Amino acid sequence: MSLINILHLSDMHFGDMNDAAQYIVQLRLDLKQNLQIDTLHYLVITGDIGTYSIKGEYDAACFFVNCLTDEFNLLKHRIIVVPGNHDLNWDIAKNAYDFIWGPPKGLKILKSDIRIRSCSFGFLQRNEENYKKRFDNFNKYFFEKITGEVYPKDPEEQTILHQFPEHGILFLCINSSLEVDHHKPHRNRIILREGSIFNSFHQHQINSFFLKIGVMHHDPTKKIKDEGLIDTLCGHGFRVLMHGHRHETTRGSYRCGDKVLEFIGVGAFGKPTNLKRYQPLQYQILQYDNFKKKIKIFKRIKTKIYGVWGDDTSKGGKSVEEIILCAPDDYKRLRWGEIQNFKDAKKIAKQEVRLLYDRVSEISQLKWPKKLITEIEIESINKKLIAIAFQMQEDVADRNETGKITEKSAWEYFSSDFNDSLGNAKIFLDYLVNQEGILTWTEGYYSFSSLEVQQFLAANHLANMIDYPSKSLQLIKGDSDKWQQIYTLSAIHASMKKGLEYIITSINTLCSMFEKLTDLDDKQLNYIIAAGKTLFEIGIDKLERSENGKTIIGKVKTELKRCLDIKGFDLLKYLEIEDTLYMINDSRFDPTNWYLPSETNWGYVEVPLHGSLKNIDTGLQQVDYVSNFAISKYPVTKAQFKAFIDESGHKTESDKWQDYGQGSHPVVFVSWCDAVEYSKWLTKKMHAFGWTFRLPSEVEWKKAAGVDFNRLYPWGDSIDKSKLNFKDTGFEGTCPVGYFTGGASPYGCLDMAGNAFEWMIDTDYRKNTFDEENTRYQIICGGAWDTEQDECKLNYSTEAEPKTTENNIGFRLVREKIKII
Known part of the structure; x- marks a missing residue:
């Protein structure tokens, strides 16, 4: 599949459920019957969801968006939203200013500053913490419900990046209403610091061949005071900027050196409740061809409130426009950047892997140069191309390298399709090198540009x-x-x-x-x-x-x-x-129960109530265990953690946990805070069984690992590579939980030495909270796949900040009975 459908809506101005019901019926009819669109891959909303930023408006908007997701197979994580000036609540904004008696001493009052002259005997001063709450209604009643994420309060964090390797697209969301309030209702100054883009990019591995799209509410070509914004976006390779606000469909472009940024503005989708006269309503479909690198814009208009949608030719414009995103000479670079996606993109869902396969497959069925060959010859050329790939795969000695064929042999091989003309065969092969990038040429030899493509085409030949x-x-x-x-x-x-x-x-x-x-x-x-x-x-x-x-x-x-x-x-x-x-399907884990172990008590083993903890370094320390507990036989797996994320929508400190290991591996790149949230979620799920879950204390963890048996390791005193995954084992990463059965503790717990460090809870372990201002370190135990043997000993522990995420830190949980007070 190469056509990606992006629905662009803005200035929706929902009033109530009647608006939502009317709008969804009319939009569904237009998309399905007139535009023949059954699937929406992305929904981009560029602000002004309501008019007054109140709950009723956002409830209607949520109903509308949920109808879209159900009707058009739209995945919720592909809904891109930025706030507009109508998405901040002005009542909250008014309460963000405190009246101060007397003139501001030694400070000049500026219209753009946080101080505003109120009268001769005082002034208003902005309370920054309260000022950040202007978008609380937008977050609580719409953004969080639709996306499952929390909209950041800190302006520095409101530049949000979303990337989608399966389609080679990323969106950068910018809040252009940062400084709008009741004192400055028309102020659309955009604060986009260079660092905010850099920070967004550095937190993700950005493929340079992605189509980069900026998303904001205000038109960046009108009344923009920060003129460096457009240059900044151009400098980072952005090709498109989508916006709304002007209540009319607009198009424009900006050139910065050899780079061009295309502006795509859309009119109002809904009628503001405070607008007496009726204005035409508009929306757009952007159809992105990620193979040919072009965008087709379908502009739609509705001139009567109970009318139907039709082609937008207002102001003498075309109802369909096309944007070519790169010159023909750039196709090779861009297309083969996408082949790197095929090799590198690890975050894509399993069902979307096929999209990348299909993208490679399309390359073997190109629209060949009409001046060279006819449609009848295409089948013959395709067969020869995949046959060459198979032959190269057979001939190559190193399985990690592509094969090669001499230029003369290649000319002769294809010449029969060009009336035995070696010259025309050479022109055709040069076309594959220079325009399509399927082949490379080096010192008289042709090779495939990627091992993945050679293997894919060779497999095609084998199957035939x-x-x-x-x-x-x-x-x-x-x-x-x-x-x-x-x-x-x-x-x-x-x-x-x-x-x-x-x-x-x-x-x-x-x-x-x-x-x-x-x-x-x-x-x-x-x-x-x-x-x-x-x-x-x-x-x-x-x-x-x-x-x-x-x-x-x-x-x-x-x-x-x-x-x-x-x-x-x-x-x-x-x-x-x-x-x-x-x-x-690893039968050890049950996919119908959040991938918990398919064992008695879901894999939790009982640990004796009372006992003493033998600390090998400091001697005998008496410990009273405050309650009976059971501890998980395995660390929490990636599959278990994914079930939690999919259902709860929790926003993790890092997204890297998705990239690391199979579902049966311990989840890593999770912070202490993420682990606590997982334990709360599992407690809710298991409430009916009378169980509560939390992280173990260091004392509990070490007892379950066997330290009171006077051992250095769970199994004994000698290091044994067949019983744990550590630096000398040679795995160079995590392995499936429970892999080393010989490394079990006396109570049957596995992976308590090596594989991944595990988070402990604070001393006050029933609180399960983390104070933002408290930077206390949390304890981790157990060692990991990349640590020395001493760090895997039971008497070893170290510390990490609660928000730390690393490729060698995971966790397991303790289970208790719910206390009835």
Whole structure:
């Protein structure tokens, strides 16, 4: 898919539910019947949702937006919103000024300052903390309900960046109403500090090939006092700036050196309740072609309040406009930046991985130069292109490198499609190099621009072979490292063309071949790993709909588990087996219960009520345990934490937890504050069972780990690489929880040495709160995958700030019975 639909609304000015009901019916009709749009990928609202920033207006707006999400498959995290001057509450603004008797001593009163002359014997002074509350209604009644996030109060944080690797788009949201209030109702000065953009960019890994879109309420070309804003956006590579406010559709552009910023303004979608006369209502659909790098703008207008939407040709303009985002010479750079997305983007949801595959696939079916070839020849050229990719994959010695072909051989190979003209074949191949970027040329050789593209096209060729099943098995048996990815990709191709049963038969043959092997080596393990990854890519849900599909899933899971029981493999290979097992549904965790362990009491083990804690460094310290508790057998996994985020909408300190490890790995890049919020959420979920959850105290954690058995490690006094994941193990990252079963504590807890440090709670552990002004350090214990052995000892602990997020800090929880007072 290359066409991305972006609905642009502004100045909605909802009054009540009647407005919302009327607007949604009319908009639905126009989108579905007139524009033939069934899916909205993004909704951009550029301010003025209501007129007075009150609850009733925002309730109507929420109803309207929720109807859009339901009707047009719109995902809520793709709703982009900025406030307008009508989204701050003026009653709150008035209460933000305090009357001060007497003139301001030694200070000049400026119209733009925080002091305003009121009368001859006093002045008004702005209370900065109260002033920040002007957007509280916007946040509480609309922004938080629609996006699941909290709109920041601090102006420095109101420059918000949203990036979407699946489509190669990012939005930078700017609050242009920062200094608007009842004293300055028309002031649209925009405060966009260079640092705020840098900070937003540095907090995310920004791909330079993304389409960068700025979003704000006010028109940046009118009455703008901070003229450096546009230069700043241009300097950071922004191509589009969307806005509203003017109640009319506008277009413009700004050139800064060789860079151009396109302004796209939209008129009012709704009639303000304080406006007596009727004005035409407008909205826009931006259709972004992320393959051809252009935006088509469909402008819509409604001239009567109960009328219908139609083409907007007001002021003699065109109802459809097109913006070309790059010159033809730039296509290669931009398109192959997107191929890097295919390789680098890790945050995309599983169902969207296919979009990136499709983007690569489109490259093999381009609109070739009409002056060179006809439509009849396209099929022949496509077949030759994928055949060359397959040949290069066969010839290359290093599985991590692309192959190459001499220029003369390539000219001769394609010349038959150009009336045996080597010259025309050369022109065509130069076109692939210079315009489409499919190939590169170096010192007389052609190569594919990316290993991913070579593999994808080679897999396409393999799937089209008459003897595909036997050929694919032959290749993976000959060199499993080199052909494992090709096998998986070719199965995806074949399943779409020939059906699932065809692929199930092929995977069944691979399993049968593997079952006969008794003396396994690392390369032979790739057979069953390839089978598991192929099932995952095709879709477990899809396979489970047929009996044969269920059978093959069970068969692959059985063989993967058999491999885990065989000793002597490379540790990294065991890790790959574990991760593959998780892909096709790790039965240790229950997806219907927030991925908690499928064990008695959801994997919580009881720890004795009373006892003493042996601190190896300081001697015997007597400890009275204040209540009975059970502690989780495993650290909280990434899948468990994701279930919490998906349901609660909690905004984490860092988004990096999404990028790290499979769902069965311990979640890392979580702060102490994030861990506490997870415990509160799980307490609500388990309230019916009479349980409450919290972080463990250091005393409880160490007792559960076995320190009162006078041990250095949970299992004993000697370091053993087969019992924990630490620096010398060689994993170079986290591994699935419970992987090292030999490292269990006396109470059955796993991963209490290595893998990831774990947060402890403060001494007053029942409070479960964090004071913003309190910068006390919180304790972490257990060591991690990148630490030395001494840091994995039970007597070791260190500290970190509560908002710290690192790739080696996670947590587990303690469970207690709810106290009835």
